[in-house]
Amino acid sequence: NAGVTQTPKFRVLKTGQSMTLLCAQDMNHEYMYWYRQDPGMGLRLIHYSVGEGTTAKGEVPDGYNVSRLKKQNFLLGLESAAPSQTSVYFCASSGPGQVYNEQFFGPGTRLTVL
Amino acid sequence: DAKTTQPPSMDCAEGRAANLPCNHSTISGNEYVYWYRQIHSQGPQYIIHGLKNNETNEMASLIITEDRKSSTLILPHATLRDTAVYYCIVISLYGGSQGNLIFGKGTKLSVKP
Numbered sequence: 001n002a003g004v005t006q007t008p009k010f011r012v013l014k015t016g017q018s019m020t021l022l023c024a025q026d027m028n029h030e031y032m033y034w035y036r037q038d039p040g041m042g043l044r045l046i047h048y049s050v051g052e053g054t055t056a057k058g059e060v061p062d063g064y065n066v067s068r069l070k071k072q073n074f075l076l077g078l079e080s081a082a083p084s085q086t087s088v089y090f091c092a093s094s095g096p097g098q099v100y101n102e103q104f105f106g107p108g109t110r111l112t113v114l
Numbered sequence: 115d116a117k118t119t120q121p122p123s124m125d126c127a128e129g130r131a132a133n134l135p136c137n138h139s140t141i142s143g144n145e146y147v148y149w150y151r152q153i154h155s156q157g158p159q160y161i162i163h164g165l166k167n168n169e170t171n172e173m174a175s176l177i178i179t180e181d182r183k184s185s186t187l188i189l190p191h192a193t194l195r196d197t198a199v200y201y202c203i204v205i206s207l208y209g210g211s212q213g214n215l216i217f218g219k220g221t222k223l224s225v226k227p
Contacts, residue, residue, distance in 0.1 A: 004157075033214070042201060042217030043158065058214065090157050102148075103215060105157025 004106035023091030032074035036087040132189040136202030151198040
């Protein structure tokens with residue numbers, strides 16, 4: 001099993017450009033999450049999904065959109081990138097059911113917005 | 115805001131036990147204590163979790179005080195590869211939280227040879 005994979009690993013954007021980050025998991029997990037981590041800080045939740053076709057806002061959702069069209073994929077979109085969105089983005093997934101299970105994290109995407 | 119308080123940094127000698135404290139004085143009855151760690155530049159990794167009993171797995175032990183207001187993560191024989199930032203997280207498994215983790219700044223553990 002590959003676990004949680006993220007594409008791309010690195011990206012440099014100019015202000016105003018758009019992009020989509022892809023997260024894929026092969027563990028048949030119901031829940032998926034997008035976090036961002038700024039230097040010297042802990043992770044902050046952007047959006048999450050409790051199942052295919054459903055998404056919800058996390059702590060810092062502004063400037064981002066997400067979609068969960070397939071159970072194994074969770075996409076994070078930046079419609080008009082800003083320098084404040086320079087960060088490392090982590091995707092995670094966790095198991096089914098109403099009781100939380102451990103989250104499995106991807107390797108991260110390092111995004112720089114100039 | 116994170117519901118936990120951790121020291122910003124700690125050192126440990128290689129081969130010795132690393133004891134990482136965490137205060138969670140406002141923890142409620144249905145909230146668990148979870149520990150994750152993040153090795154430099156990687157995604158966080160789950161270590162262990164507990165409710166009120168002490169827990170042990172192949173990575174670590176978790177000691178929770180009887181009043182549940184604090185806990186200690188113990189790495190019994192720290193190695194250089196255990197150098198990481200360790201996050202103590204309190205989370206309710208019910209009430210619609212959906213397992214959302216709230217990370218504080220954690221404790222940066224440096225294991226020295």
